[in-house]
Amino acid sequence: MKYKNYSVDDFLKDDFFVRWVKAPDQQSNKFWDKWLASHPEKTETLLHAKQIILSFKYTHTGELLDEEYAEIFENILKDQPEKPLLLYQIRNQLKSSFTKKLVAAAALVLIISGALLWQYMQNKLTVKDSVQQANYITKTNPKGIKSTLKLSDGSSVRLNAETSIYFPEKFSDSQRVVYLKGEAYFEVAEDNRRPFTVVSGDVETTVLGTEFNVSAYPGENEVKIAVAEGRVKVNEKTSGKDPAFSYILLPYEMATLRFDRQEFKKTRLESAEIFGWKEGIIHFQKASFEEVVTLLERWYGVKFMVGDQKKTMEGKFTGKFENQTLKEVLEAVSFSWEFSFEIKNKVVTIK
Known part of the structure; x- marks a missing residue:
């Protein structure tokens, strides 16, 4: 039976899982961290089994034949x-x-x-309880689409384009955990009994009640967490080892994490531009041509055809656009890099 189909009872009977819980090492930690990241819907089941095994601790004070x-x-x-x-x-x-x-x-x-x-x-568990435990929801925005959703605790989440979020229909009595790929702005309902955690790859962002932005797109090396209100804890998602980073962020502070270079830092935000996307504002700050293309493809749901012209697009671009059309944005960008363009059937051809 594959682990993705395991129940709590199956995990308790699995020798490899039990050995990991009792005596974790680097190899087993790496395996289960990777597996859980690929199957976040099994988090509650796995943790339940782990707690049961850890509760069986006793002192052996004698021997019997x-x-x-x-x-x-x-x-x-x-x-x-x-x-x-x-x-x-x-x-x-x-x-x-x-x-x-x-x-x-x-x-x-x-x-x-x-x-x-x-x-x-x-x-003795009822069928209803079993269904509720396994009832998760996935919300995905394609390129060019943004949306807002409400969670069961009253928290509000604004999803950017090309973003996916995975969460339980109803949070447990002890914690609130959601899984994010992409970018989202969270307005978390205050609850001192249940921390709210956003898991985005190898990064965990935990709060009790606040407003913050998480940008963690797959394929991009950089993860950014910025706080608008309240207090946020950001740390590497680990199991049995010290995290590579751990920060407490206050309002208008941001953590920038680059795993490819093992660079992790906390900085002060000079403006609220990083939150502007939820109000329809595009902000480029010394962006390369590749960064501009990536954002515009995601924002407007188009595909760029660039070809060899990309090699000549040197320098950086800075600009701000509020609820403007793709054509208006490209006109400004093309002036800086001196190119012409054509928009047809959701395809932008750079000439």
Whole structure:
């Protein structure tokens, strides 16, 4: 069975998963981090299984022979094989053993009893609960389209073009986690009991209630998190190792993260231009020709045909456009790089 189809019970029975939880190493951490990034819908199931395994911690204070283990547990389980065990039953049936044997056996029995009790409670879950746990929603904007959506906690999310967000229909009682590819502006409803976390590749952005922007497009080496209001924590998504970066951002501060160069920094925003996209404002600040083309393709839902002319497009472009047409923007850009263009059937040909 593939991991993507695993239930909590399947993970508990998987030796590779259990070894990772009990004794993580660099190789297993890398595997599960990569797998979870590719299957974010299994996060809750995997974490549930991990918590159960970690809760089974005990101190082994004695040793029993295999024959003695078998005799003790056969006597304990034979009366009520399908019901959770009670502590007084365990104590009464083990009291005839030596003290050293009783301590070791009781510790192991508590583990078995806990597992049986958990399984019993799982069987009591209603169909409705199971459906709610697995009910996730994916919202995707193609190029040229922006949208706004409301989450179950009252938070508002504005999605930029070519952006995808994955989130549960209803958040759990302990946390609020969404997964983002692209760019979005979040207005998070305050909830001191449940942190709100945006996972974007290897970056986690966590808040309680604030407004901030996350730009993390696949294929681009740079991730930017900028805060408009409140307080945000930004750190590398890790498992069992120290993060490469961890920042606390205040209003008008921004974290810029480049994994290809291992460059991570926090800067002060001089203006609110980075938030302007949600108001229909395009802002170029010393942008290369490739950066201008990438943004315009995404913004207007078009395809550029450039050819060899790209080699001659040197220098940087700075400009601001508010709710203007593609033709108006290209006229300004073409003046700086001295080219002509044609727009036909969603294709821009640079001449």
